[in-house]
Amino acid sequence: MVRLVLVLGDQLSTNLSALQKTDKTQDVVVMAEVTGEATYVPHHPKKIAFTFMAMRKFAEKLRGQGWTVAYTQLDDADNTGSITGELIRRATEHDATGVVYTEPGEWRLIEALGDMPLKSHSLPDTRFIATHQEFDGWAEGRKQLRMEYFYRDMRRKTGLLMDGDKPEGGKWNYDHDNRKPAPDQVDFAGPLKFAPDKDVLNLVDARFGDNFGDLHPFWFATDAEQAQEQLTHWIEGGLQKFGDFQDAMLNDNRFLYHSLISFYLNAGLLDPLDVCQQVEAAYRAGQAPLNAVEGFIRQIIGWREYVRGIYFREGPDYTSRNALGHDRKLPAMYWGAETKMNCMAKAIGQTQAEAYAHHIQRLMVTGNFALLSGINPAEVHEWYLAVYADAYEWVEAPNVIGMSQFADDGIIASKPYISSGNYIHKMSDHCGACAYRVQDKTGKDACPFNLLYWHFLDRHRERFKGNPRMGNMYRVWDRMDEERRETVLKEASDFLDRMDAGKVV
Incomplete structure (x- = not known):
């Protein structure tokens, strides 16, 4: 009896559980480029093109391994426009008894597949290191779900950077070594660039050319090799040098020493444990320092696994959380409109061009500004999900709703990740080329981050005044004379009013 085997566009791994648990001699793989997945948010054209190119190559790889693959291209005449529609169509076509699939990484799809009028069987996604049960077991009974302690368990489980039962080098975390400001020059050429599938580029250009983001030039890898x-x-x-400068930002270098493999990890083209083992091997061979290797491995087996655990533990309503009651509309600058803030222009311009920005650009520039300004976290969440090629809800939502916007009321972060302009000035060369002056705390040229920082603290005082990590901030605010505090709050409010009115800020 024939079963359908669903492979989604972010499940492009030959070790996918659905492929491992089915029979290539009789079962049929279903893959489909569908409008529903391409439009549920206005995805960056590069993300759509990357997904379609990688899917087409993976389908051919499976055929070469002996699988029968029923593949639907976006412009096929019989395309139903949805994953469930394609499964129902293919079930009739192949007289299939049911569908086997690996659990998707978005509640939206999990619910859609669960509602199908077909017998279906969902399998765990074994490409991750921690199962849902393991994460829930770790989280059970804890007052605070802090990533650092979960990360240590993942180190022990995988054996990565372990010296017996102790961490390599005597410490679990070398983050204090990884906060150097932007270097004068970067001696790494950046990511490799690969030739694209021109047919896919033409298709995406015709169908999604009006979406935010530049399709050309396209250089992503699109297969595992x-x-x-x-x-x-x-x-x-x-x-x-990744560790030293992982938080740094430069006007004229978009990539610095970053790996740019998150697209490939999250789509299934690379295996996370294998990646970490290769990076550890470089350390063992004396080719990379411990602070760089530990920092990188922590992002994958620590943070990446942790946010996935949070996403599934918190459930489908997580993306609607809004603990701070923020309701401001997302400003037009996030969609490429003019801004006088150089750091914002650089981060958003890079996002538009590359469908990529590194974690500090996302957290401490665009995310920080959204949080300080009081933008509705649902709109912020949808923007991040739309504009980045590595964004899938399981990884994006906890980073935005929890880490960036504090909309989950502290499940992930012990305090809001906010800063004045000083942090950006320290970690980048952006401020020297800005229309505003980071040194100015008030006045017409004052950095908006300086004004909005205190505005945020003032309006949320009742919530955060007792937070032990924020007490010093309030003590500094309280030591200012009343006239200065009034000036700061008025100028911050005036800035937000101008932004809300659509003026260039």
């Missing part, structure tokens, strides 16, 4: 080339290239040339 190319993704491995990029990983090797980065280990050999970028890993050594």
Whole structure:
């Protein structure tokens, strides 16, 4: 009896549980480029193109391994426009008895597949290191779900950077070594660039050319072999200084020493444990320092696994959380409109061009500004999900709703991740080329981050005044004379009013 085997566009792994638990001699793989998945948010054209190119290559790989693959291209005449519609159509076509699939990474799809009028069987996604049961077991009974302690368990489970039962080098975390400001120059050439499928580019250009984001030039890897080339290239040339400068930002260098493999990890083209083992091997061979290797591995087996655990533990309503009651509309600058803030222009301009920005650009520039300004976290969440090529809800939502916007009321972060302009000034060369002056705390040229920082603290005082990590902030605010505090709050409010009115800020 024939069963359908669903493979989604972010499940492009030959070790996918649905492929491992079915029979290539009789079962039929279903893959589909559908409007529903391409439009539920206005995805960056590069993300759509990357997904379609990688899916088409993976389908051919499966055929080469002996699988029958029923593949639907976006412009096929019989395309129903949805994953469930394609499964129902293919079930009739192949007289299939049911569907086997690996659990999707978005509640939206989990619910849709659960409502199908077909017998279906969902399997765990074994490409991750921690199961849902393991994460829930770790979380049970804890007052605070802090990533650091979960990360240590993942180190023990995987054996990565362990010296017996102790952490390599005697410490679990070397983050204090990884906060150097932007270097004068970068001696790494950045990511490898690969030739695209021109048919897919033409299709995406015709159908999604009006979406926010530049489709051209397109250079992403689109199969596992190319993704491995990029990983090797980065280990050999970028890993050594990755740790030192992972938080830094530069006007004229978009990539610095970052690996740019998150697209490939999250789509299934690279295996996370294998990636970490390759990076650890570089350390063991004396090719990279411990602070760089530990910092990178922590992002994958620590943070990446942790946010997935949070997403599934918190449930489908997580993306609607709004603990701070923020309701401001997302400003037009996030969609490419003019802004005088150089740091925002650089982060958003890079996002528009590359469908990529690194974690500090997302957290401490665009995310920080959204939080300080009081923007509705649902709109912020949808923007991040739309504009980044590595964004899938399981990883994006906890980073935005929890870490960036504090909309989950502290499940992830012990305090809001906010800063004045000083942090951006320290970690980048953005401020020197800005229309505003980071040194000015008030006045017509004052950095908006300086004004909004205190505005945020003032309006949320009742909530945060007792937070032990924020007490010093309030003590500084309280020591200011009353006239200065009034000036700060008025100028911050005036700035927000101008922004709400659509004026260039």
